[in-house]
Structure formats: C-alpha cells, structure tokens
Amino acid sequence: MLQKLLLNxxxxxxxxxxxIRKFSDHSTISLPKRIFSGIQPTGTIHLGNYLGAIRQWVxxxxxxxxxILSIVDLHSMTLRHDPKVLSENILKMTATLLAxxxxxxxxxxxxxSSVPQHTELFWYLSCISTMARLAHLPQYKxxxxxxxDIPLGLFVYPVLQAADILAYRATHVPVxxxxxxxxxxSQELTKMFNNRFKTKFPIPHAVITENxxxxxxxxxxxKMSKSDPDTKGCIYITDSEEEITKKIKKAxxxxxxxVEYKPETRPGVSNLVLMHSAVTGKPIETIINDAKGLSxxxxxxxxxxxxxDHLSPIREKYYEYLDNPQxxxxxxxxxxxxxxxxxxxxxxxxxxxxxxGFNVNNKQMLSVNI
Ligand code: TYM
Numbered sequence: 295m296l297q298k299l300l301l302n303x304x305x306x307x308x309x310x311x312x313x314i315r316k317f318s319d320h321s322t323i324s325l326p327k328r329i330f331s332g333i334q335p336t337g338t339i340h341l342g343n344y345l346g347a348i349r350q351w352v353x354x355x356x357x358x359x360x361x362i363l364s365i366v367d368l369h370s371m372t373l374r375h376d377p378k379v380l381s382e383n384i385l386k387m388t389a390t391l392l393a394x395x396x397x398x399x400x401x402x403x404x405x406x407s408s409v410p411q412h413t414e415l416f417w418y419l420s421c422i423s424t425m426a427r428l429a430h431l432p433q434y435k436x437x438x439x440x441x442x443d444i445p446l447g448l449f450v451y452p453v454l455q456a457a458d459i460l461a462y463r464a465t466h467v468p469v470x471x472x473x474x475x476x477x478x479x480s481q482e483l484t485k486m487f488n489n490r491f492k493t494k495f496p497i498p499h500a501v502i503t504e505n506x507x508x509x510x511x512x513x514x515x516x517k518m519s520k521s522d523p524d525t526k527g528c529i530y531i532t533d534s535e536e537e538i539t540k541k542i543k544k545a546x547x548x549x550x551x552x553v554e555y556k557p558e559t560r561p562g563v564s565n566l567v568l569m570h571s572a573v574t575g576k577p578i579e580t581i582i583n584d585a586k587g588l589s590x591x592x593x594x595x596x597x598x599x600x601x602x603d604h605l606s607p608i609r610e611k612y613y614e615y616l617d618n619p620q621x622x623x624x625x626x627x628x629x630x631x632x633x634x635x636x637x638x639x640x641x642x643x644x645x646x647x648x649x650x651g652f653n654v655n656n657k658q659m660l661s662v663n664i
Contacts, residue, residue: 327496329354330464332364332406332455335380335387338612339394341529341601342508342518345572346470348394350503354468355400362462362633363391365626366406368413368454372447373437388622389615390531393608404629406458411637415457416450418644419483422490423453427482431475456480460487461637465496471506472517491647495640505572511545514561532609535602542566542598543591553585553593563590570597573604 331351333339339348355361365387367380384405391403406412428434428449438444452475459467459480467477477500484495508518510527518528526541533541547562555578557564571578585593615622645651 327465328462329358329361329466329468329501330364330459330462330498331361331468332366332369332458333387333391334370335365335367335383336370336520337383337386338390338530338532339387340518340520340531341569342470344394344531345505345508345569346503347468348391348396349505349572350468350501351401352395355397359400361401362464362636363396363401363403364406364458365391365403366455366458368406369451372445372451384626385619385622386616388625389612392615392622392625393612394531398625398628402629402632403625404633405626408626408630409461409634409637411461411634411641412454412457414641415461415637415644416454418648419453419457419460419487420450422486423450423483425449427479428452431479433472433475452476452479453483456483459498460484460495461640462633463496463640464498466501467498468501468503469506470508470517471502474500474502487644487647493643493647505568508569508572509561509565511541511565514546514565529601529605531605532612533605535606538602538605539595539598542594542601545594547590551589551591553582553588553590555582563593566590566594566597570600573600 331347333343333347351361351363365384367384370380370383388403392398396403431452434449434451437448441448455476456479460483467473467480469477477498481497484497487493488495510516510518510522510524511529512522512524512527516522516527520528522528526544529538529541545562545566547566548560550560550563553563553567554560555564555567557568567578567581570576571581574581576584585596588596642651
C-alpha cells in the first residue's frame with residue numbers, strides 16, 4: 295500500500311534524537327515505510343498544531359498513501375475530563391482534520407480507544423520502562439508541578455505514545471518540536487524491546503518542519519498551547535475574524551518598531567513573521583523586505599488579514615462537517631477497520647516474543663520442558 299518515495303530532506307540530529315527535518319536542500323533520503331501521528335481531541339486545533347504538525351500531514355498525503363492518524367482520546371484522560379465533552383471533542387477533531395484538507399480516501403483517521411491493541415502494547419512497554427526515565431520528561435515535570443495529586447496516567451502517558459507508534463511499526467512520525475523527547479523515549483523503548491526479545495521492530499524517526507514551534511502570542515518564550523492560562527495567546531481555527539484580529543493586535547512584541555526575523559533576540563515579532571510566512575507560503579526574506587518601513591503595529595494588521603484569509607475557508611468547512619456527525623462516525627469506523635488488523639499483526643508478534651503467544655494449532659509450542 296505504501297510506496298517508496300524520495301523527498302528533499304536532510305537527516306538532522308536534534309536533542310539526541312534522530313529526526314528528519316524538511317528543508318529545501320538537495321540531499322535525499324528514501325521515505326517512508328509507514329507514517330503515523332496523533333493528536334489529542336481537545337476541541338479544535340490552534341495555529342501551533344496546524345502549522346507545526348497537521349499541515350505536514352496534509353502535504354504528505356499527496357506523496358504517500360495510507361498515513362495513519364490517531365485521535366488519541368486515551369491521552370486526553372490524563373487530567374480530569376468530562377465524558378460528554380470528550381465525545382463531542384472526538385467528533386470536533388474529526389471534523390477539523392477533514393476541514394483542513396485531510397482526505398479519508400488518502401489517509402486513515404481513527405479513534406485510539408477503538409483499537410484495544412494500543413493499551414495492551416502499552417502494558418508490555420510499561421514493563422520495560424523505568425520510573426526514573428519517565429520522571430525526567432519535561433512535559434511531565436511541567437504538568438505535574440501544577441498538581442497536588444498526580445494521576446498515574448500523566449506519568450505513563452509517553453509509554454502509551456510509544457505503543458501507538460510501535461503498534462503500526464511506524465518509521466516516520468510528523469510532529470511539532472514539543473514532542474521530540476517523547477519520540478526519543480519511543481526510540482529507546484523500541485530498541486530495548488528489540489534487544490531483549492530479539493525482535494526487529496523499526497526505530498521511529500520524528501519528522502519536523504520549520505514551523506515546528508509556534509509561540510504563544512502573549513508569551514513568545516513559550517509554545518502556543520491550549521493550556522495557556524491567557525487565552526489571548528492562542529489562535530484557534532474556529533476563532534472569528536474579529537477574535538483573531540484582536541489577538542494578533544494584542545500580541546506581545548518589544549519596543550523596537552522595525553519588522554525583523556530574529557527569533558533569539560526578538561521572539562515576539564519573529565513569531566508573527568513565521569506565522570505570516572507559513573500561512574502565505576512566502577519566504578521569510580520576502581516578508582521582511584515587503585514590511586520595510588512599516589511599524590510592528592501596522593504589520594500586525596497585515597498578519598491578521600493573511601491569517602484570516604487562510605483560516606476562514608477552513609472554519610466554514612469545519613461547521614459543514616460538524617453538521618453531519620454520521621459522516622464523521624463513518625470516517626472513524628472505516629479507519630478503525632483498516633488499522634485493527636495491522637495492530638493485531640504486530641501484537642501477535644509481540645506476544646510471541648514475550649512468551650505468551652500460544653498457538654493452539656501448533657502442538658510444538660504447547661510442549662513444556664520440565
Ligand atoms: P498534541 O495533541 O498536544 O499536539 C498535536 C500536534 O501539534 C503539535 N504542536 C505544535 N507544533 C508547533 N507549535 C506549537 N505551538 C505546537 N503545539 C502542538 C504537536 O507537536 C503535535 O505534533 N502526545 C501527542 C499526541 C500523540 C502522538 C502519538 C503524536 C499521542 N500518541 C503518537 C505522535 C505519535 C500530543 O499530545 O500532541
């Protein structure tokens with residue numbers, strides 16, 4: 295189903311993790327055997343999710359058939375949740391993925407909990423994970439610091455993520471930069487499993503783009519995030535034009551009026567330039583040239599207008615899709631029926647490697663050495 299293809303990519307090592315960054319140089323590597331990624335169903339997506347990860351999926355679907363995308367509902371239970379809101383959010387996320395241009399004839403979209411093999415594999419991987427390693431992960435440290443009673447699910451969350459990836463023997467995982475440490479853990483667990491149980495599962499690679507880290511509009515030192523307490527820091531694709539314009543106008547920049555791209559020293563205005571470049575497809579140099587003579591306040595109007603032009607049609611489609619929940623359920627059910635046999639095949643191999651995969655038709659396997 296998945297053909298080989300060549301992409302303009304270069305191998306790069308970031309944070310000790312093997313990942314593939316899409317650049318426009320001319321080195322080539324052969325991509326991919328299997329692409330897998332996931333997103334939590336927390337309502338709709340923000341511009342960080344969209345530009346950092348989902349747009350990659352939309353582009354990749356033109357080059358590669360059968361990308362597997364999971365709406366990871368189990369991951370969104372690690373903090374207290376409302377069951378009614380979660381089921382609505384699963385459908386909203388399905389509508390969002392279709393609205394941004396993912397085509398269920400080309401990609402496979404499914405709900406994580408509908409494939410129980412994920413949680414089974416999660417248990418096996420938990421048994422080779424160590425508490426010391428998991429306690430080290432930055433997202434756990436950050437989230438747990440705000441809680442008095444830390445749910446176990448929050449702690450073991452990245453092991454479930456590794457299981458998601460391994461269940462499909464994924465080779466390439468397109469994500470934003472905030473997921474790199476989790477991907478590194480997935481690599482380690484797969485290697486450990488292979489070494490201990492003599493299997494040959496592929497080691498997954500992160501695939502990230504230039505837009506892998508879109509920052510908060512209110513705190514450009516931090517990533518744009520749904521959990522940002524300042525809601526003005528985050529642009530949702532369902533925000534109205536007025537809301538988007540207001541948020542961009544209020545974006546924190548600095549006291550220098552000139553429009554420049556200097557992420558280290560001027561993160562606020564650079565974040566706007568990056569967003570502008572990502573939604574228009576214009577190179578950053580062109581944007582800086584065109585903005586010569588404009589103050590950052592004037593420039594914000596242009597960015598708001600470009601972001602609105604890009605998001606308005608997506609927002610319209612989103613509401614159209616939401617009007618037809620049966621279609622959304624059908625998409626998820628089709629996805630489930632396609633991925634379940636793939637995951638089950640992996641689990642059969644895993645169970646066998648672990649010594650629990652008896653085959654009652656194979657008498658030899660049933661003989662016991664006493
Ligand atoms: P989630 O739901 O938080 O985010 C979904 C995707 O959006 C990217 N992203 C960003 N990219 C750039 N700038 C930002 N500000 C930004 N914020 C979010 C994320 O990197 C991600 O790619 N644990 C994962 C979901 C998951 C998963 C998996 C991913 C579960 N299993 C297996 C890949 C493979 C998560 O919470 O993503």
